[in-house]
Amino acid sequence: MLRRDSFDFTRIAAPWNLRFASVVPAGIARCGSADDVRTALLWAEANNVPLAIRSGGHSYAGFSTTAGLLIDVSPMSHVAFDGESGRARLGGGARNTDVHATFARLGRSITHGRCQGVGVAGLVLGGGVGFSQRLRGLTCDRLIETEIVTASGELLRCSAEENADLFWACRGGGGGNFGVNTSFTFDTFPVGVVTVFRLVWTSRLSDVLPALLDHLPAMPDRFGCKFLVDAGQAERLELLGQFVGTEGEVTALLAPLLRSARPAQQDMRTLPYWDAQDFLSEDDTPEYVHERSRYLYRIASAEGARTILDYLRRFPGTHAGANWKVFLAGGAVAKVAPDATAFVHRQALMLSSIELNWTADDDAATLARNESWLAEFHAAMQPHASAECYQNFIDPAETNYLRAYYGTNLERLVEIKRRYDPRNVFRFAQSIPLSL
Structure with missing residues (x-):
């Protein structure tokens, strides 16, 4: 147990989202x-001490920190691979960097994220998006077993055959709702050589953005990507992704986009899979951030593209910036029924989000102006998107959050919550409740 005067307490207690760094645990x-x-x-329940669970500490809404007891499972970071079955067993504290380190020498993978410090627990429990999802499914689709300590202190093994209802909930029901997951067993897949690419446009975004929104959903399942448009008057759109195939095939697939406007920068490489992930990975430095998401179930209209660019150009400005981005969905994600797992957003074409960043140098008035802009932008996107939001981009400003995250799967999740956590030990501002 670490107390506030313990060595290294401040470093271990700090969340990734600095917006919530002022919430300091009484103990870890x-x-x-x-x-x-x-x-x-x-102990926490016996002493009526509030708690939070942390693996990687990347909760966008700060729900992996608390003023009470922080249950930190990050020491359980082991990754064990069974070559005969192709299965890997990960501790509840394993992070993307642990997956990378182990799987790179095995020529295997699971669907994983770009940010090396993100905990696999949070990723898989909320669904888990990544560049391989269209070909191999979400992270939760690769999960075949998990172990979880419930509120009563019981350790349960959950799979399709054992505690199947809780296993269903652990695939998209969100972290911290039902217990503390201490291990995850995944069905891995072999990886070889892939083509990765980064294209940047700095002009004619009014042509490029609608072309991307129209063209990308038709890409083959071997194509995974995200793109973002930076906020501010200086135009910049970046397309980043990977393709299981050759550079020539990627060039042919992107040809209609290249005809609409030539990119200012283009970088395309054929690399071994795990070297390619170094190309695709993003900085994991802690930051101040508020992200708001919406799923797109249809191709955004030209009016939707104009709305996006209009709001981005009206960005009030911070010392860190903002962007609107899209993660391409479909493929294997859509081949699973919305009620087969707790992850309900199966038929969406894309996941979109608005990311607002700032620094400690931005004063309260600046932040208030930017939060107002973010709220207006988020509301303006609903006619062009949906009311559904990604539970791993958990958002403290979302009002109808339970339906936004879980849709028609909500009632079943509430039933499972009552069964396994009847005293509501695992609760936070947006946790699954005991009743609706």
């Missing part, structure tokens, strides 16, 4: 086993 239980988790849970 650094758990190296399921028994440690059980002890911490039972």
Whole structure:
């Protein structure tokens, strides 16, 4: 147990989203086993101490920190691979960097994120998007078993055959709702050589953006990408992704986009898969951020593209910037029924989000202006998108958040919550409730 005067407490307690850095735990239980988790849970309940669970600490809404007891499972970061079955068992504290380090020498993978410090637990429990999702499914689609310590202190093994209802909920029901997951077993897939690419446009975005929105959903499942448009008067659109195939095939697939406007920068490489992930990875430096998402179920209209560019050009401005971005969905994600797992957004074509960043140098008035802009932009996108939001981009400003995250799967999740956490031990501002 770490207290506030313990060595390295400040570093370990700090969340990735600095927006919530002022929330400091009274203590941190650094758990190296399921028994440690059980002890911490039972102590917190016996002493009526609020708790939060942390793996990677990347909760966008700060729900992986607390003024009470922080149950930190990051010491459980082991990754074990069974070559005969192709399955990998990861500890509840494993991060993307642990997946990379182990799988790179095995020529295997699961669907994973770009940010090396993100905990696999948070990623998989909320669904898990990545560049491989259109070909291999979401992270939660690769999950075949998980172990979880419930509010009563019981360690349950969950799979399609055992505690199947809780297993269903752990694939998209969001982290921290049902217990503390201490291990995850995944069905891995082999990886070889892929083509990665980064294209940047700095002009004619009024042509490029609608062309991208129209063209990308028709891409083959081997094509995974995201793109973003920077806020501000200086135009910039970046398309980043990977393709299981050759550079020539990528060039042919992108030809209609290249005809609409030639990019100012273009970088395309054929690399071994895990070297390619170094090309695609993003900085994991802690930052101040508020992200708001919407799923797109239809191709955005020309009016929708104009709305996006109009709001981006009206960005009030911070010391860090903002952007609107899209993650291409479809493919294997859409081949799973919306009620087959707790992840309901199966038929969406794309996941969009607005990301607002700032620094400690931005004063309260500046932040208020930018938050107002973000709220207006988010509301303006609903006619062109949907009311559904990604549960891993959990948003403290979302009002109808339960329906936004879980849609028609919400009622079943509430039933499972009542069954496994009847005293509502695992609760936070947007947790699944015991009743609707």
